[in-house]
Amino acid sequence: MRAGRRVGGEPFVCVRADGPYAYDPDGRRYVDYVMAYGPLLFGHTPPFLRDLDALAARGVVYGSTTPDEIALAERIRLHVPSMEKLRFTTTGSEAVQSAVRVARAFTGRDAVLKFSGNYHGHFDLALQDAGASAETPHAERSGIPRAVVADLAVARYNDLDDVDRHLARTRGRLAAILVEPVCGNMGLVQTQPGFLEGLRERADATGALLIFDEIITWLRLGLGGAQARIRVTPDLTTVGKIMGGGFPIAAFGGRADVMATLAPDGPCFTGGTHAGMPFAVAMALRVLDHLEREPQLYREMDRCARMLADGIRTTVRELGLGYAVVQTESIVDFKFRAGPPTRSYDDQRRDDQRAYAAFYHAMRARGVLLPPSHNEVMFLSTAHGDEDVAFTADAIDGALRELREKGTI
Numbered sequence: 001m002r003a004g005r006r007v008g009g010e011p012f013v014c015v016r017a018d019g020p021y022a023y024d025p026d027g028r029r030y031v032d033y034v035m036a037y038g039p040l041l042f043g044h045t046p047p048f049l050r051d052l053d054a055l056a057a058r059g060v061v062y063g064s065t066t067p068d069e070i071a072l073a074e075r076i077r078l079h080v081p082s083m084e085k086l087r088f089t090t091t092g093s094e095a096v097q098s099a100v101r102v103a104r105a106f107t108g109r110d111a112v113l114k115f116s117g118n119y120h121g122h123f124d125l126a127l128q129d130a131g132a133s134a135e136t137p138h139a140e141r142s143g144i145p146r147a148v149v150a151d152l153a154v155a156r157y158n159d160l161d162d163v164d165r166h167l168a169r170t171r172g173r174l175a176a177i178l179v180e181p182v183c184g185n186m187g188l189v190q191t192q193p194g195f196l197e198g199l200r201e202r203a204d205a206t207g208a209l210l211i212f213d214e215i216i217t218w219l220r221l222g223l224g225g226a227q228a229r230i231r232v233t234p235d236l237t238t239v240g241k242i243m244g245g246g247f248p249i250a251a252f253g254g255r256a257d258v259m260a261t262l263a264p265d266g267p268c269f270t271g272g273t274h275a276g277m278p279f280a281v282a283m284a285l286r287v288l289d290h291l292e293r294e295p296q297l298y299r300e301m302d303r304c305a306r307m308l309a310d311g312i313r314t315t316v317r318e319l320g321l322g323y324a325v326v327q328t329e330s331i332v333d334f335k336f337r338a339g340p341p342t343r344s345y346d347d348q349r350r351d352d353q354r355a356y357a358a359f360y361h362a363m364r365a366r367g368v369l370l371p372p373s374h375n376e377v378m379f380l381s382t383a384h385g386d387e388d389v390a391f392t393a394d395a396i397d398g399a400l401r402e403l404r405e406k407g408t409i
Contacts, residue, residue, distance in 0.1 A: 001371075001372065001373060004372035005372075006353065006357065006372055006373045006374065007356070007357040007360040007361065007372045007373070008357055008361075009361055011372070012024065012030075012364070012369060012372070013025055017032065017044035017045070018043075018044055018045050019043045019044060019045055019383040020032055020043050020044075020380075020381055020383040020384045020385075020388050021044070022034075022044070022369050028367070029367065030364070030367050030368060030369040031367065031368050031369065031384075031388050031391060031392055032044070032369045033332075033368070033369065033370055033371070033378040033379055033380070033392070034369055034370070034371050034376075034379070035379035035380075035381055036246055037371065037376065037379070038184065038215075038216050038220060038242060038379050039240065039241045039242040039244075039245070039246045040242075040245070040246050040379070040381055041219055041220065041242055041245070041287075041330070041381055041382065042245060042287075042290070042381055042382045042383060043381040043382065043383025043384070044383070045383075046245050046287075046290070046382075047290065048245070048283070048286035048287070048289070048290055049245075055278075055279055055282050055283075056279060058278060059278060060277065060278070060279055061273060061274055061277045061278070061279075062277075062278060063273065065276070066276070066278050066281065068278060068281045068282055068285060069088065069276045069278070069281050071285065072088075072281050072284050072285055072288075073086050073088075073251075073253075075285070075288050076239070076243075076251065076253075077253075079223040079224055079225075079288075080218065080224060080225055080227070080228075080237060080239070080253075082227060082233045082234060082235075082237055082254060082255070083237050083251075083253035083254060084253070084254065084255055084256040084259070085253055085254070085255075085256050085259035085260070086251050086252065086253025086254075086259070087251065087252060087253065087259070087262065087270065087275070088249060088250070088251045088275045088276035088281070089249075089250045089251060089252065089270070089272055089275045090248050090249065090250065090272050090274045090275055090277075091121070091240075091241070091248065091250055092120075092121055092213075092215040092238060092240035092241065092250045093120075093121025093122050093123055093126070094121075094250065094270075094272060094275075095121075095215070095238040095239070095240065095250040095251060095252040096120040096121050096123075096126060096178070096211075096213055096215070096238050096252070097121065097123045097125075097126070098252050098270040099176075099178075099211050099236045099237075099238050099252040099254075100112055100125060100175075100176060100178065100211070101268060101270065102236065102252070102258060102259065102261050102262060102268055102270075103175045103176035103208075103209040103211060103235075103236060103258070104175045104176070105261045105266070105267065105268035106175075106209065106257075106258045106261045106268075107174075107175045107176075107207065107208065107209065109172075109173050109174060109175040109208070110151045110173055110175060111151050111152070111153065111170040111173040111174045111175060112125060112151065112152055112153070112174075112175055112176050112177075112178055113152075113153040113154075113155055113163070113166055113167070113170065113174060113176070113177045113178070113208075114126070114128075114152070114153070114154055114155075114177075114178040114179070115154065115155055115156070115157040115178075115179055115180070115183075115345075116129045116154050116155070116156060116157060116344070116345040116346075117129070117130075117157055117183060117185065117186035117189070117344065117345030117348060117375075118130065118157065118178075118179060118180045118183055118185060118186075118213070119180075119185035120178060120180075120213050120215075124143075124144045124145065124148045125148050125151075125152055127142065127144060128144065128148075128149060128152055128154055129154045129345070130185075151173075153166035153167075153169065153170050153174075154166075156344045156345070156346065157179075157183060157186075157189065157191075157343070157344045157345060158189075158191060158192045158195050158343045158344055159344060160194075160195060160198040160199075160202075163177075163198070163199070163202060164202075167202060167206060171206070174206050174207075174208040175208055175209065176203075176208055176209045176210070176211050176236075177199050177202065177203050177208055177209070177210050177211065178211045178213065179196070179199060179210075179211070179212065179213065180212075180213045180214075180216070180217070181196055181212050181213075181214065181217060181225075181226035181227060181230055181232070181234075182216075182217050182221065182226050182328065184216040184217075184331060184376075184377050185216075185375060185376075186342060186345050186348040186375050187326075187333045187335050187342045187348055187351075187374075187375065187376075187377060188326045188327075188328060188331050188332075188333035188342075188377045189341070189342050189343065189344075189348075190326070190328065190341070191230070192343065196230055196232040197232055199232075200232050200233070200234075203235070209234075209235040209236055209254075209258065210234045210235050210236075211234060211235065211236045211237070211238070211254075212225075212226065212227055212234040212236070212237045212238070213238050214226055214227070214237055214238060214239050214240075215238055215239065215240035215242075215250070216240075216242075218237075218239040218240075218242065218243070219239075219242045219243060219287070219291070220242065220329060220330060220331065220379075221328070221329050222298060222329070223288075223291060223292070225237070225239070234254065235254050235255050235258055236252060236253070236254035236255070236258060237252065237253060237254055238250065238251070238252045239251050239252075242287075243284045243287055243288070244280045244281075244283045244284045244287065245283050245284075245286070245287050247279070247280040247283045247284075248274065248277075248280055249276070249277070249280035249281065249283075249284055297382045298329065300382065301329060301330040301380055301381070301382060301384075302329050302330065304330075304380055304384055304385070304386065304388075304389050305327050305329065305330050305331065305332050305380050306327060307386070307389045307390075307393070308327075308332050308378075308380070308389045308392060308393055309325050309326070309327035309332050311389070311390075311392075311393030311396070311397070312325045312332070312334055312393065312396055313325045314397075315393075315396060315397040315400050315401075316334070316400070319400060319401065319404055321338065321400070321404075321409065322338030322339065323335065323336065323337065323338060324339065324340055324341040324342075326341045326342075330379060330380040330381065331377050331378070331379060331380075332377065332378040332380065333377040333378060335348065335351040335356075335374070336351055336352035336353075336355040336356050336359070336374070336409060337350050337351045337352065348375065351374050352409070353374050354408070355403065355408055355409050356374035357374075358403055358406075358408045359399055359400070359403060360372060362398075362399035362402055362403065363395055363396070363399050366395035366398060366399060367391070367395065368391075368392050368395045368396075
């Protein structure tokens with residue numbers, strides 16, 4: 001991803017960043033919509049970056065539980081009640097891997113069902129047919145053991161019939177259904193009505209656990225995450241570094257009886273020296289302080305994102321391109337494919353990657369930084385303002401018209 005191989009050319013090298021802007025070695029400023037692939041909800045320099053020396057002076061890592069760690073867990077539970085018990089990790093990959101291990105320990109089963117185009121980190125089970133920059137279709141050539149694939153079912157997103165076909169194969173062995181409740185790794189993909197409810201019903205019917213990967217959606221979609229909006233309650237949830245303003249912290253949690261499987265009360269071990277490190281926990285407490293104190297920030301981000309999406313729609317309509325422009329809260333996306341919005345990875349595979357690569361470079365030349373992969377989305381932050389949005393909409397208009405004149409689209 002950082003090499004930019006999907007779009008070609010020289011990779012973007014960032015020497016510093018401030019607010020919604022990133023700067024290259026020549027000092028040129030770009031409006032940044034990568035936002036570290038989502039976690040920078042407040043931009044690169046959030047308002048709570050203060051007294052960091054004093055935080056570090058307390059010690060960086062202890063190897064012991066801290067009062068702040070307990071306070072943070074209680075506050076997360078307040079906003080996400082399904083996380084009755086939780087444990088901190090350092091990364092989202094660790095959080096999802098740990099949740100899967102707990103599900104297997106609790107159910108005494110091995111098989112896991114996940115969805116093509118979802119991204120759950122870089123551990124073995126998560127990579128098969130994953131979205132984002134992973135796209136690992138050939139396990140045997142990617143260092144993934146055959147035994148891992150044998151215990152894995154990969155279904156089509158938004159397709160309960162396909163889920164049922166896989167359930168028939170894994171009947172009696174299924175430990176968990178793992179899903180992004182809103183997908184941000186094959187573009188922005190909303191679930192069809194009834195899809196998540198159907199997964200909840202199937203998990204209950206088979207005795208499996210339902211795991212929501214909310215690494216992207218928690219805090220991006222509000223303090224309650226996607227589950228509060230959709231009103232489907234999972235058994236386990238994972239959340240990520242967005243809670244630390246980008247600092248390395250993540251967590252997994254869920255039903256108390258399920259989490260009781262964890263050591264020291266149960267036989268299932270997860271750990272990590274930096275899990276719940278005091279510096280990152282302190283930053284996470286500041287993030288929640290800020291969001292709880294300034295709820296209008298969500299309305300402002302949504303308003304800016306709507307402005308951007310409407311601007312893109314105007315250009316797309318005027319050029320007769322037929323692209324679907326989608327927006328949810330502070331996430332905006334469109335793909336180089338005519339037709340309705342993406343509903344599964346099969347749709348996303350029809351996206352014109354060559355056109356996106358040309359678009360990426362045309363936007364970069366205009367001072368806008370996009371993710372160097374067609375699977376990714378545009379993330380806004382509280383630091384993006386109306387002038388940034390207007391500048392970006394104008395740049396998109398110019399870039400698409402340039403590509404049309406060249407016959408690229």
